Amino acid sequence: MLALLVTAASLALAPASAAAAQKAPAQDAPPREYASGDPIPKLRFERVLPELPLVRPVQAFQRPGDTTNLYIVEQPGRILIADPAKRDTKEAAVFLDIRERVNDGGNEEGLLSIAFHPDFPRKRELYAYYTASKPRRSLLSRFTVSEDGLTADPASEEVLLTIEQPYSNHNGGTVVFGPDGFAYLSIGDGGAANDPHHYAQNLGSLLGKVIRIDVSRKGDKGEPYAVPADNPFVGREGALPEIWASGTRNIWRMAFDPKTGDLWAGDVGQNIYEEVSLIKRGGNYGWNAREGFHAFRGGKGEGPFEEPIVEYHHREGLSITGGQVYRGKAIPALDGVYIYADFVSSNVWGIRMIDGTPTKPAIIAQKRGELIASIDAMHDGTLVVSAFTGGQDRGNPGTLWKLVEAPK
Numbered sequence: 122m123l124a125l126l127v128t129a130a131s132l133a134l135a136p137a138s139a140a141a142a143q144k145a146p147a148q149d150a151p152p153r154e155y156a157s158g159d160p161i162p163k164l165r166f167e168r169v170l171p172e173l174p175l176v177r178p179v180q181a182f183q184r185p186g187d188t189t190n191l192y193i194v195e196q197p198g199r200i201l202i203a204d205p206a207k208r209d210t211k212e213a214a215v216f217l218d219i220r221e222r223v224n225d226g227g228n229e230e231g232l233l234s235i236a237f238h239p240d241f242p243r244k245r246e247l248y249a250y251y252t253a254s255k256p257r258r259s260l261l262s263r264f265t266v267s268e269d270g271l272t273a274d275p276a277s278e279e280v281l282l283t284i285e286q287p288y289s290n291h292n293g294g295t296v297v298f299g300p301d302g303f304a305y306l307s308i309g310d311g312g313a314a315n316d317p318h319h320y321a322q323n324l325g326s327l328l329g330k331v332i333r334i335d336v337s338r339k340g341d342k343g344e345p346y347a348v349p350a351d352n353p354f355v356g357r358e359g360a361l362p363e364i365w366a367s368g369t370r371n372i373w374r375m376a377f378d379p380k381t382g383d384l385w386a387g388d389v390g391q392n393i394y395e396e397v398s399l400i401k402r403g404g405n406y407g408w409n410a411r412e413g414f415h416a417f418r419g420g421k422g423e424g425p426f427e428e429p430i431v432e433y434h435h436r437e438g439l440s441i442t443g444g445q446v447y448r449g450k451a452i453p454a455l456d457g458v459y460i461y462a463d464f465v466s467s468n469v470w471g472i473r474m475i476d477g478t479p480t481k482p483a484i485i486a487q488k489r490g491e492l493i494a495s496i497d498a499m500h501d502g503t504l505v506v507s508a509f510t511g512g513q514d515r516g517n518p519g520t521l522w523k524l525v526e527a528p529k
C-alpha cells in the first residue's frame with residue numbers, strides 16, 4: 122500500500138522458478154507463458170460492520186481459538202475487536218492501544234502488521250510491527266495477551282528487533298508465522314526512491330529483505346530471538362543470518378498458503394511494474410537491478426535473480442497489495458486461487474498455479490473508490506478486505522468488506 126502518494130516515482134516488486142534463477146537476464150525477460158485452468162469465479166464486495174468507525178484499517182483477521190471476532194488493526198496504533206456478524210455494532214472493544222508510541226506521521230508509517238503466536242493460547246503472545254520516531258525506526262515487538270484473549274498489555278512490550286529507517290516510506294511490511302513455527306517479516310528497502318543506498322542487494326542490511334526468526338527461543342548470546350540453523354546465510358561472512366530472501370523493494374502483504382505452505386508476496390514497484398512473487402529460501406528477487414520481469418535502469422546487482430510469478434503494468438494499478446490463497450469451503454471453485462489487489466485502482470485479481478505455471482491474471486472484483494490496504498483470511502477462509510474509502514486523507518472512513526461470490 123501506500124506507496125502511492127509519493128507520485129508514481131516511488132512504488133516497488135518480487136519471485137519465480139528455479140529455471141528462471143539460473144541466470145540474470147540483462148534485458149527484459151520474455152513474457153511468461155500462462156497455464157490454462159478452470160475459470161475463476163467473480164467476487165463482489167459485501168460490507169462488514171458498516172456502522173463501526175475505523176481509522177485507516179490495515180489488517181482484519183481472527184485470533185487463534187476465537188471464531189467469532191475480527192481483530193482490526195488501525196494504522197495509527199490501535200487494535201479493535203468486533204463481531205462481524207453484528208451489523209449494527211457502533212463501537213468496538215479496544216484490544217491494544219499503542220498510539221502514543223507509534224509514529225504514523227508518514228503515509229507508510231504506523232502500526233502495519235500483527236500476528237498471534239501459532240501456539241496461542243498456550244503462548245498468549247501478540248507480535249506487532251510498527252514504526253516509531255526519534256530515531257526513525259521500525260520495531261518488531263511482543264506483547265502479552267490476557268487469559269480471556271480480549272486485551273493485550275501495552276506495558277508488556279518486549280522489543281525483539283529494531284531497524285533504523287533512513288526515510289519515511291517503504292517500511293514494508295508484514296509479520297506472519299510459517300508452518301514451521303518461525304516468524305517471517307518483510308522489511309521494505311528503507312525508502313526514498315531507487316533504493317539509493319542499494320540496501321536490498323546488501324546482505325549486511327535487513328532493509329529490502331524477508332527475514333525468518335525463531336521468537337520462541339532466545340539467541341545464543343541472550344538475544345531476544347534465535348536464528349534458525351537452516352537459514353540460508355547462516356555462517357556467511359558479511360551476511361545477516363536472519364535473512365531468508367533478498368532483493369525485495371517493499372513487500373506489502375505476504376501470506377502462506379495454508380495447504381501447500383508456499384509464501385506469496387506482493388512487492389510494490391517503482392516506475393512501471395508491480396509484482397507477485399513466491400518467496401523461497403535464499404531467493405534474490407532482483408531489486409534494484411530488476412523491476413518485475415524487467416531490468417531497472419540505474420540499479421545494480423549480480424543475481425542470479427528470482428523472477429516474479431506475474432506482474433502488472435502501472436496502467437492497471439500503482440501499488441500492489443498482496444493477498445491470500447483462498448482455502449475456504451464457501452466458494453469451492455475458488456479453492457487454491459491466489460487473490461491480490463491494487464491499492465489505488467481497486468482491481469482484485471486471481472491466479473492459479475498449474476504445475477508451477479500461473480494462469481493469466483483475471484480481474485475477479487473491483488470496487489472503485491476503496492483503497493485496498495489488505496486482504497486477510499478468517500479461520501473458515503473467508504477473505505476480509507481492509508480499505509480506506511474515498512482516498513488516503515486521514516479524515517476519510519476506514520471500511521471492512523468480505524469478498525463473496527458474485528451472482529452469476
Ligand SMILES: [Ca+2]
Binds near residue numbers: 408
Ligand atoms: Ca523482483
